[in-house]
Amino acid sequence: MPRTEFIATGHHVPERVVANEELAEYWDTSDAWIRARSGIETRRWVEPRGETGSDLALEATRKALDSAGMPASALDCIIYATLSPEHYFPGGGVFLQRKLGVQGIPALDVRNQCSGFLYGLSIADGWIRTGQYRRVLLVGAEVHSLALEYDRPEGRNVGVLFGDGAGAAILGPTEDDSRGVLGVNLFADGRFAELLWVEGVGMRDSPWLTRTHLNEGKHYPRMAGREVFRHAVKLMPEALRALLDTERLGPSDIDLLVAHQANLRINEAVARQLGLDEGQVYNNVQRYGNTTAATIPIALDECVRSARLRRGDLLALVAFGSGFTWGSALVRW
Ligand code: ACO
Numbered sequence: 001m002p003r004t005e006f007i008a009t010g011h012h013v014p015e016r017v018v019a020n021e022e023l024a025e026y027w028d029t030s031d032a033w034i035r036a037r038s039g040i041e042t043r044r045w046v047e048p049r050g051e052t053g054s055d056l057a058l059e060a061t062r063k064a065l066d067s068a069g070m071p072a073s074a075l076d077c078i079i080y081a082t083l084s085p086e087h088y089f090p091g092g093g094v095f096l097q098r099k100l101g102v103q104g105i106p107a108l109d110v111r112n113q114c115s116g117f118l119y120g121l122s123i124a125d126g127w128i129r130t131g132q133y134r135r136v137l138l139v140g141a142e143v144h145s146l147a148l149e150y151d152r153p154e155g156r157n158v159g160v161l162f163g164d165g166a167g168a169a170i171l172g173p174t175e176d177d178s179r180g181v182l183g184v185n186l187f188a189d190g191r192f193a194e195l196l197w198v199e200g201v202g203m204r205d206s207p208w209l210t211r212t213h214l215n216e217g218k219h220y221p222r223m224a225g226r227e228v229f230r231h232a233v234k235l236m237p238e239a240l241r242a243l244l245d246t247e248r249l250g251p252s253d254i255d256l257l258v259a260h261q262a263n264l265r266i267n268e269a270v271a272r273q274l275g276l277d278e279g280q281v282y283n284n285v286q287r288y289g290n291t292t293a294a295t296i297p298i299a300l301d302e303c304v305r306s307a308r309l310r311r312g313d314l315l316a317l318v319a320f321g322s323g324f325t326w327g328s329a330l331v332r333w
Contacts, residue, residue, distance in 0.1 A: 001129050001130070002128070002129060002173035002174060002175055002177075002180075003129070003173070003174055003176075003177055003179065003180030003181060003182075004124065004125045004128040004129060004171050004172070004173065004174070004180050004181040005171065005172060005173070005174040005176075005179055005180040005181070006169050006170070006171060006300075006331065006333070007068050007070075007135075007170040007171060007172050008064045008065070008067035008068035008070075008169070008170045009064055009067065009167070009168065009169050009170075009297060009300050009301040009304050010059075010060045010061060010062065010063025010064030010065070010066070010067060010167070010168045010301055011060050011063065011165065011166065011167040011168070011294075011297060011298040011301040011302070012056050012057075012059035012060040012063065012165065012166050013044040013056070013163075013164065013165040013166075013288060013291075013298070014044045014045060014046045014047070014050070014051055014056070014164050014165070015044070016044060016045050016046070016047060017042050017043075017044060018042060018043050018044070018045045018145075018163075019031070019041070019042050020034045020035065020040065020041060020042070020160070023156075023159065023160050026150045026155070026156075026159065027150075027153065027155055027156035027159060027160070028153060028156065029156045029160055034160045037263075037265070038160070038161060038263045038264060038265065038285070038289075039263065039264020039265065039283075039285055039286055040160065040161065040263075040264070040285055040286060040289045040290075041286045041287065042286075042287055042288075042289075043162070043163030043164075043287075043288055043289035044163050044164055044165055044288060045145035045163065045164050046143055046145060046146070046164050048146065051143075051164075052086050052095070052143065053082055053084060053085065053086055053092050053141040053142060053143045053166070054080075054086060054092050054095035054096045054099060054141065055099070056141050056142075056143070056164065056165060056166035056294075057080065057092065057096045057139045057141035057166045057168065058096060058099045058100065059166065060139060060141070060166040060167055060168040060294075060297070060301075061096065061100065061137060061139060061168045063168070063301075064137075064168040064169065064170050064301075065170070068170050070135070070170065072100040072101060072102050073101075073102060074135050075100070075102055075105060075135050075136075075137045075170070076105055076133035076134055076135045076136060077105050077106045077107070077108070077127070077133045077135075077136055077137070078093050078096060078097055078100075078102075078105065078106070078107040078108070078136075078137045078139070079093070079108050079110060079120040079123055079124055079136060079137070079138045079139070080092045080093035080096055080107060080108065080109050080110065080139050080141065081109075081110040081111075081112065081116030081117055081119065081120045081138070081139065081140045081141075081293035082109070082110075082111070082116065082140065082141050082142055082292075082293055083111065083113045083116070083142065083292050083293060083322070084142045084143050084144055084147060084292070085109070086143075090109075091107075091109025091111075092109060092141060093107030093108060093109045094107045096139065096141075108123070110123070110293070112293070112321075112323065112325045113196075113292055113293065113321040113322040113323060113325060114260045114262060114290070114292050114293065114295065114319050114320060114321025114322065114325075115186070115260075115319045115320065115321050115323070115325040115326055115327050116140055116292065116293030117138065117140045117167075117293050117294075117295070117296040117297055117317075117319065118184060118186065118296070118317060118319050118327035118328070118329055119186060119325070119327065120138045120140070120293075121138060121169075121171075121181065121184055121317075121329055122184040122186055122327070122329075124136040124138050124171045125171075125181045125184055128171060128172060128173050129173070131173075134172055134173060135170060135171075135172050136170070136171045136172070137168060137169075137170055137171075138168070138169045138170075138171060138297070139166060139167070139168045139169075139297070140166065140167050140168075140291075140292070140293030140294040140295070140296065140297050140298075141165075141166035141167075141293070141294055142162075142163075142164055142165065142166070142291050142292045142293060142294045143164045144162035144163065144164055144290075144291075144292070145162070145163070145164050147219075147220065147221070148162065148220070149217060149220040149221075152217055152220075154217075155220065157222075157223055157225060158221045158222075158223050160289075161262065161263070161289055161290045162289055162290050162291075162292070163288045163289035163290065163291050164291065165288055165291040165294045165298050166291075166294050166297075166298070167291075167294045167295075167296065167297025167298035167299075167300065167301055168297060168301075169297050169300065178332060179311075179312075179332045179333070180331065180332060181329065181330075181331050182247050182330040182331065182332060183243050183246060183247060183329065183330055184243075184327065184328070184329040185239055185242060185243045185246075185327055185328050185329070186325075186326075186327040187235070187239060187325065187326050187327060188323050188324065188325045188326075189323070189324045190323065190324075192227075192231065192323070192324045193322075193323060193324075195223065195224040195227050195228055195322075195324070196221070196222070196223045196224070196228050196321070196322040196323075196324075197221070197222060197322060198218075198219060198220065198221050198222070199218045199222065200213045200218035200219055201213055201218065201219055228324075229263065229265075229266060231320070231324060232262065232263075232266050232270075232320040232326075233266055233269040233270060233273070235320055235324070235326050236259060236260075236266075236270045236318045236319075236320050236326065236328075237270050237273040237274050237318075239318055239320075239326055239327060239328040240257075240270075240274065240316055240318045240328040241274070242328070243328045243329070243330055244316075244330070247330055249314065249330070251274040251275050251276055252275075253314050254274075254276065254280050254314050254315075254316045255280065255309075255313035255314050255315065256280060256281075256282060256303060256308065256309050256313055256314075256315050256316070257270075257271065257274075257276055257280055257281045257282070257316045257317075257318070258282050258296055258299045258300055258303065258315065258316070258317050259271075259281070259283075259317075259318045259319070260290075260295050260296060260318065260319035260320060260321065261283060261284060261285035261288065261289075261290060261291070261295045261299060262285070262290045262295075262320075262321070263285065263290075264283060264285050264286065266320075267281065267283050267285070270318065282299055282302075282303050282308060283299075284298070284299050284302060292321065295319075296317055296319060300315075300317075309333055310333065311333055312332070312333065313332075313333045314330065314331075314332060314333075315330070315331040315332075315333050316328065316329070316330055316331075317329040317330075317331070
C-alpha cells in the first residue's frame, strides 16, 4: 500500500492587518492583555462583503497548484474543513469546486473546528492508501471576523483570539515508503461540547431561529477559556506521545512541531511537556491569531516556503478544539 505524501502547499490571508489596539475600540481589552495571555499581536480580517471563505480557499489552492505545477483538473476530490461556512448548507467545498471549475469530483466538508485539518488528513490518507483517489485537495478556510460579538462586552472572550485565512495541501501517493504520512490519531469527547460552541441557531430549537436567539446572542461563539486551556495542554502532548510511541520514535526525533495556533502559552506548555526546544517548534499565532481549521496548513506552507521544513524531516502536527476534538499526525516530509 502506498503512503500519502504532501505534494504541495499554499496559503492565503486577507490583506487587512488588525492590531490588538484596534480591538480595544470594540471591547474593554488592551494590547498588553492580549499579548500576555495569548501571544497574539495581529490577525488578518476580511473586509465586510469582501472575500468569503471559499475565496480565501481558492487563492490558497491556486498557490498550492502552482507549486505542484498541476492544473486544477488534475484534482480527484476536495476536502474542505471549516467551522465558519458561508451558508448553513451546502458546505464550502462545492463553492470552492465551482470557483476551481472542476465539476463532478466529490467535495466533502469536515466540521471539526481546530482539528478539522487533521480529521481531513486522516480521510485523505485513507482514500489515497486504498487507491480511491490519487490527488486530494485538503483545505482549511475560515472567516471568523464577520461572526464576532462586537456589540457586547462578553464578545472579547473569543473576539480577540480569532483571525481569517486559508491553507491548502495537495496530497497524493508515494511509492517511497520511507516518506509520507506515518500516522494520524484522532480523538473526540462530546461531554465537553458546551465549553466551546455556538448554541444556536440549529435544529434543536423550535422554531429554530427567533428574535430571542438574536437578542440573547445565541448565534455567537461562547468559550470557557480556562477549561479549554486546561484540556488542551494535557491532551495535545498525550496525543503526540501516543503516536510517537506507536512509530517507535521520541520527541527528540521531531524536526518540526506545528501545533494548532490558538494561544502561544498553550504551545509553549505543549513544547515544554514534550521536552522540545525552540528550534523544533514553529508558531505564527502572533501574526494570525487562531484561524481554526486553516491554522495548520497556513503554518505548514510558511515552513515549506521558508525552507524551515525540508525533505526527510520528521514533522509532527497536533491540534485541539471545540467538540472537544483533537488529534496528532506524524509525517516524514
Ligand atoms: N481582554 C481583557 N480582559 C479579559 C479578556 C480580554 N479579551 N478576556 C477575559 N478577560 C479578563 C477576565 O474577565 C478575567 O478577569 P477577572 O480576573 O477580573 O475575572 C481575566 O481577564 C482573566 O481571564 P481568564 O479567562 O482566566 O484568562 P486566561 O489566562 O485563561 O486567558 C484565554 C484567556 C486567552 C481565552 C485562554 O483561556 C485560552 O487561550 N483558552 C484556550 C483557547 C483555545 O485553545 N481554544 C481552542 C481552539 S478554538 C476552536 O476550537 C474554535
